[in-house]
Amino acid sequence: MQETLIAAAERRAVRDARHDRRFRWMMAGAGLFVLLALGGAALSMLWEGREAFSTFGFGFVTSSTWDAIGQQFGAWVAIRGTLVTALIAMLIAVPISFGIALFLTEVAPTWLRTPIGTAIELLAGIPSIIYGMWGLFVFVPMLAEHVYPWVDANLGSWPLVGTLFAGPPLGIGTLTAGLVLAIMVVPFISSVMRDVFLTVPTRLKESAYALGSTRWEVVWDVVLPYTRSAVIGGVFLGLGRALGETMAVTFVLGNAHELSTSLLMPGNSIAATIANEFAEADTDLYRSSLIALGFLLFVITFVVLALAKLMLRQLAKREGH
């Protein structure tokens, strides 16, 4: 009797171990799949872009000539456009998102929190083409009529930064693309921030209030340090989206392969160039250059994320974790 019980228990243990192993393999497979897909995508882009890299060498990154007839391709205009539009977007979106998240977690009356929170999540679900169309048909005319003439007249003559804001008020250009991108990434950043702000233990905040802290001091000295790594993670999630955004940018950026200092002038971005030109890229070198652009976007995103990780590690070290 007892032997059969033991045998049954052993069988069960063996079976459990087997199940456990299988489960682990499946999980490992799922995890490895990400790595495989990522590595595969990067390698295949590098491989398809090899003709561009071998023809132009490092000049592919630094040259700002993009000439389909003369078969001369350089990515600098697109790279710069990608970085500048994303930078503008982050400069605007991060403070706004911070404000939204704080309002929702600390300031807003309880009955208002759910509707605004839901609205933000809905904003994140709007397809980017809609943002692009809205940008082109509503936002661009408004900027061109009411905002940019003022910007050109008032900021255009400032020393140093003046050249950034001088130019004809077309409404289409780098600054507009950055503004539209900012609106697009706000939902991502603010919803992450709100979620992590909610994780701050109430007793920490209440202790600070009890010591006489103002709301701002509580937020700055208690909430933010407690959630710093997650907040930075959210910011970089938004940055990743801003770097790779395609359709919305294509509509409002102007798609011009010319280098101009002014943010009011049209520019180009990596994703927009690929979306515009891939279908009619009629020579191998042209197609290869576009794929090489894709690879560069991949590298840029990778570098940005790596920097974020490094920054987090430095922060953690300084705090002695």
Place this chain on the structure above:
Amino acid sequence: MLRTLKSKFLVDALAFTACGIVPAADVVGAGSTFVYPVMAKWSADYRAATQTRINYQAIGSGGGIAQIKARTVDFGASDKPLDSAELAAANLVQFPLVIGGVVPVVNVAGVSPGGIRFNGTVLADIFRGQIKRWNDPAIMALNPGLALPDQAITVVRRSDGSGTTFNFTNYLAKVSPEFKAKVGEGITVRWPVGIGGKGNEGVAAYVKQIKGGIGYVELTYALQSKMSYALMQNAAGEFVAPNEESFQAAADSAEWDQAQEFNLVITNAPGAKAWPIAATVFVMMNKQPKNVDNAKAALAYFDWVFANGAKQASALHYVSLPAKVQEQAKAHWAQALKY
């Protein structure tokens, strides 16, 4: 509506089972977006008449040529003809299908549709950045009596590769050596100035919104969005308006029989009433298709289009080929495509 649809399905299903006809697989074509509106209309009418489905994918002329070379589609359509060497290398046969036109559009206060005149060299100078303001003497000389503002010209062109750009730059390169040297001709060119809109609709939207803007679109887009199009001075020195009549005149006066395998771009056509920026859509087919039945079905479709397609084309502001050219095209494919 629903009832008629339902009964139509029922009838279709009955006919299908009763006759035991197995409909051929879809004929698949790909290429030019310029021809897509009329191609879609023809396909729908053709299907109603013959039950044969034509599945046309508007992926762009370059894409269409690449697909037919790879024999993954039954026919390709392009706004840009291939020359004999390239046709021979890829084992392709090409013939013209339908004609449309590219139109300069402007957004200048006080200029109505048809209210401004250009000639080839002035248009070329604007698009290569040489003429920068609307009150430039060269523009004023063509438009006596028109009060043109002292306003910067903003050039709007395509950001994506396009057959529309090909025909437009082909014309400007024909009339202006400077344009040819600096900008070139092709589906994408090295524009020295301006902003790029995606597709005809992108260019139309930009021109409508930018005061002082000038761009080029297909006639349909100019009419749909009620834009101020320009009159052009043609090779005969006449100012003509873009419409079916002037497109037809361009097609008629072009010397098709001189061209080898229809390798002819009919811009700057010599006729007195000819629109100078008319554009032809070409069909490319493979001499050794993967699916011979589909290739035959595609030819039957083009035959039907030549015979019955003029009305639909005209409703969408295209013009069908002159009868003489249709006969040449049919003779050419009968001789070159031996299925």
